[in-house]
Structure formats: structure tokens, C-alpha cells
Amino acid sequence: MKENQSYETTSKVSVAENKTLTKEQYRKKMQRRKEVQDQRIADASLEKGLIVVNTGNGKGKTTASLGMVLRSLGHGYKVAIIQFIKGAWEPSEKKAFSFWKDNGQLEFHAMGEGFSWETQDRDRDIEKAQAAWNKGLEYIRDPEYKLVLLDEINIAIKLGYLRVEEVLAGLEEKPERNHIILTGRGAPQSLIERADLVTEMSLIKHPFRDQAIKAQPGIEY
Amino acid sequence: MKENQSYETTSKVSVAENKTLTKEQYRKKMQRRKEVQDQRIADASLEKGLIVVNTGNGKGKTTASLGMVLRSLGHGYKVAIIQFIKGAWEPSEKKAFSFWKDNGQLEFHAMGEGFSWETQDRDRDIEKAQAAWNKGLEYIRDPEYKLVLLDEINIAIKLGYLRVEEVLAGLEEKPERNHIILTGRGAPQSLIERADLVTEMSLIKHPFRDQAIKAQPGIEY
Numbered sequence: 001m002k003e004n005q006s007y008e009t010t011s012k013v014s015v016a017e018n019k020t021l022t023k024e025q026y027r028k029k030m031q032r033r034k035e036v037q038d039q040r041i042a043d044a045s046l047e048k049g050l051i052v053v054n055t056g057n058g059k060g061k062t063t064a065s066l067g068m069v070l071r072s073l074g075h076g077y078k079v080a081i082i083q084f085i086k087g088a089w090e091p092s093e094k095k096a097f098s099f100w101k102d103n104g105q106l107e108f109h110a111m112g113e114g115f116s117w118e119t120q121d122r123d124r125d126i127e128k129a130q131a132a133w134n135k136g137l138e139y140i141r142d143p144e145y146k147l148v149l150l151d152e153i154n155i156a157i158k159l160g161y162l163r164v165e166e167v168l169a170g171l172e173e174k175p176e177r178n179h180i181i182l183t184g185r186g187a188p189q190s191l192i193e194r195a196d197l198v199t200e201m202s203l204i205k206h207p208f209r210d211q212a213i214k215a216q217p218g219i220e221y
Numbered sequence: 222m223k224e225n226q227s228y229e230t231t232s233k234v235s236v237a238e239n240k241t242l243t244k245e246q247y248r249k250k251m252q253r254r255k256e257v258q259d260q261r262i263a264d265a266s267l268e269k270g271l272i273v274v275n276t277g278n279g280k281g282k283t284t285a286s287l288g289m290v291l292r293s294l295g296h297g298y299k300v301a302i303i304q305f306i307k308g309a310w311e312p313s314e315k316k317a318f319s320f321w322k323d324n325g326q327l328e329f330h331a332m333g334e335g336f337s338w339e340t341q342d343r344d345r346d347i348e349k350a351q352a353a354w355n356k357g358l359e360y361i362r363d364p365e366y367k368l369v370l371l372d373e374i375n376i377a378i379k380l381g382y383l384r385v386e387e388v389l390a391g392l393e394e395k396p397e398r399n400h401i402i403l404t405g406r407g408a409p410q411s412l413i414e415r416a417d418l419v420t421e422m423s424l425i426k427h428p429f430r431d432q433a434i435k436a437q438p439g440i441e442y
Contacts, residue, residue: 023342023343023344026341026343027341027342030341031341034341048437049437050437050440052440053425054281056423058420058421058422059285059418059420060275060281060285060288060420060422062288063284063285063288063289063292064280064281064284064285064288064422065288066287066288066291067281067283067284067285067286067287067288067291068284068439068440070287070288070291070313070314070317070318071284071311071313071314071317071438071439071440071442072313072438072439072440073313073317074311074312074313074314074315074316074317074318075313075316075438075439077439090292090295091295092291092292092293092294092295092296093291093292093295094295095295095296096291096292096294096295097291097295099320120247120248120251120252120255121244121248122244122247123244146439147439179437179439179440192425192426195426196426197280197426197427197440198424198425198426199279199280199281199422199423199424199425200279200422200423200425201279201281201285201420201421201422201423202277202420202421202422202423203419203420204274204413204419204420204421205413205416205417205418205419206418216269216270216271216400217292217293217296218289218292218293218296218298218367218368218400219271219273219289219292219293219400219418221292
């Protein structure tokens with residue numbers, strides 16, 4: 001918990017500064033900013049499928065991925081989700097996604113057996129992780145699946161259940177326009193280097209740890 | 222971009238270490254870990270609605286919030302989304318959420334007019350932000366809405382369109398069991414102190430900036 005540290009203020013428009021500008025100065029300033037922004041968008045013209053990594057010890061790695069899954073489904077794309085650690089789909093997520101599961105747009109496979117401290121059998125964990133990866137590869141190779149979410153795969157790599165070299169080689173089999181998301185804390189450096197979009201979610205404050213509040217429906221599951 | 226920095230490895234199970242353990246040693250180690258984890262879950266017993274903040278300059282602040290919205294909808298809860306900056310709903314999100322909009326579980330209000338450099342009129346921005354906040358307050362006070370998402374409100378505060386004191390006072394009107402999510406970069410320190418769960422999303426690598434790749438459907442919208 002880092003309550004007293006101060007946080008980034010990346011905006012170039014400081015509040016105090018804006019308050020001293022006349023309305024016309026403000027308008028001009030914002031106009032210049034819009035020109036820069038428009039140019040930046042115009043310059044970014046390359047269309048390609050992305051390799052996305054959500055890592056870090058904070059919340060939101062899987063949750064943000066589910067948001068991306070939802071957008072892809074909204075676009076009418078086919079999506080596959082492979083869960084490497086969990087052995088079942090959260091009931092609320094299952095219910096929320098049931099429409100797309102039923103209409104054939106979404107494939108879901110929970111191929112883990114809980115976290116490793118639940119199973120206490122390393123050989124079995126390795127076997128499960130390999131099976132999940134093989135299933136993931138099927139979807140990665142299939143051009144129809146515009147988005148493949150490999151949920152918690154980074155943990156499987158980190159625990160030594162999957163070799164990162166094998167995963168990196170598999171990512172190269174992705175059709176040009178398709179996306180892959182890899183989640184889990186402790187993403188290996190070589191994966192970060194290969195990825196196009198990498199976000200680190202950091203925990204600043206957590207009720208579970210700091211205040212003995214239990215996991216809440218609608219937020220954590 | 223920080224390609225060459227190394228990332229956190231928070232797991233206490235290092236790969237090299239595990240590989241030297243016998244199967245039985247591994248099992249025992251994981252068993253101890255499971256006991257610790259189970260105790261931690263048993264200790265966390267407090268049920269309460271959370272104030273959640275997603276901040277930082279990375280991706281995933283809004284996207285992770287949409288994942289939480291989806292889970293809440295899956296639980297059958299009512300949810301309200303107020304967008305403080307955007308003036309319209311992304312078509313893919315609109316389509317994906319249409320089932321719950323139609324069945325009355327989800328209320329959505331996009332009450333901004335683009336980012337401030339789009340509007341170039343500060344008075345109008347302030348007026349819009351205040352209207353969005355008033356709408357948000359209606360849902361915050363309504364016990365039926367288990368989750369209220371105030372999307373990009375941190376930016377409205379940061380730009381001086383809303384006073385943080387007003388927002389903090391409004392959060393206190395939340396019914397005990399309900400959740401509020403506040404997103405946007407540059408969350409003020411006083412909000413971080415008040416919140417229960419705070420995550421900072423940091424940009425490690427971004428295709429838009431680094432490789433001139435344009436925003437991709439299914440990922441960014």
C-alpha cells in the first residue's frame with residue numbers, strides 16, 4: 001500500500017494554468033492540442049493484429065481482457081478464451097457471455113485445476129498446462145478466431161509448466177489480422193519484447209489485504 | 222517504453238527451486254501454501270460495497286471497468302454507466318450490452334463532448350461535467366443500482382471541471398452494499414485515500430505510439 005505517494009499527472013493542461021487563461025486563450029490552446037492529436041491519429045495507419053500482454057500484481061488483467069472480448073463480440077468477431085489456471089467458468093461470467101456461447105461466436109475452455117497450491121501435483125499441472133496450450137494453438141492458427149485470450153498463461157510459464165520459447169513460437173503462427181491476449185503476473189521479458197501492447201496493472205490499495213473485506217460479487221467474480 | 226527493465230516476480234515459488242524438489246517436497250510446499258491462502262480467505266469476511274479507482278496512463282482502466290459491469294450484470298444486478306468525456310457509446314459496446322439495456326438492467330449516459338481539445342470551450346465543458354455528475358449522483362443514491370461506473374471522471378476533476386470535494390461528498394451517499402468505480406488517469410490523492418481498491422495501469426509498450434499502428438477494433442473500441 002502506497003497511500004502517501006503522489007501520482008502521475010501526465011496532462012499538459014494543469015488546472016491552475018487553465019484557470020488563468022482567457023476564454024480565447026483556452027480555445028486556442030485546445031485547438032493546437034487538437035491539431036497535434038489529429039496528426040498523430042493520421043500518422044498511425046498500420047492495421048495489424050496485436051499481441052497484448054496484461055501483467056503486474058494488480059487487479060484488472062483478466063477483467064480488462066474480458067472487456068476486450070466483449071468489444072470483439074460486439075463487432076461480430078469470433079473469440080476463444082482458454083483459462084490456464086481456473087478449472088471452471090465464474091457463474092456470472094458464464095451467464096453474461098451465454099448469448100455468444102449459444103450463437104457460436106464464443107468458445108470457452110477452462111483447462112486448469114485451480115492454482116498450484118490447490119492441486120499439489122506438479123506433473124499433473126504440467127500436463128494440464130500443455131493441454132491448454134495445445135487447445136490455444138488450435139484457435140491461434142484458425143483465421144476465423146479474430147481474438148484468442150490465453151488467460152493466466154503467464155503464471156503457467158512462470159511456474160515452469162510451459163516453456164516461453166514454445167509460446168513465442170506459437171504466437172508467430174497467428175494470422176496477420178488477428179489478436180492474442182496473454183494475461184497473468186510476472187510476464188517474462190522475452191514475451192514483453194515480442195508483444196505490441198503491454199500494460200502493467202499495479203496494486204495501490206486492496207480491500208482483501210488491507211481491510212479484511214472478502215471478494216465481492218460483481219467486482220472480483 | 223521500458224523494454225529492457227525487468228519485471229516483478231512476486232511468486233514465492235521460483236521455477237529453478239521447484240525443479241529441484243522431489244514430488245513429495247513439492248506437494249508439501251504447495252499444501253502449506255494452500256493452508257495460508259485458505260486462512261487468508263477465511264479471515265476476510267467483511268461484506269461491503271467498494272469504491273474502486275482505476276487510474277494510471279496505461280490501457281485498461283475503462284476496459285477493466287466494463288469487465289466488472291459485465292460480471293455485475295451476470296449476477297442480475299442493476300448497473301449505471303456515466304461517461305464524463307465521451308459523447309457517444311462505442312458501437313461495439315452498445316451492441317454487446319444491448320441485451321441488458323433492453324431488459325432494463327443497464328442504464329447508460331454518455332454526457333461528454335469528446336476530449337477538451339475537441340470542444341475548445343471551457344465553460345461548456347464545466348457545464349457538461351456538472352450535468353454528468355448530477356446524473357451520476359442520482360444513481361449513487363439509488364439502492365437499486367448495485368454498481369455505478371463514473372467513466373473518465375478523474376479527467377474531469379483533473380481539468381478542474383469538477384471539484385474533488387464535491388465528488389468525495391457524493392461518494393458518502395452510496396448505500397453500504399453498492400459499488401462505485403471511478404476511472405481516468407491522474408486520480409487525485411484524496412480520492413485514492415478514500416477508495417477501497419485502487420489499481421494503476423501503466424503503459425509499458427503501446428503500438429499506437431511506438432509502431433504507428435492505428436487503434437484496432439476489438440481491442441481499443
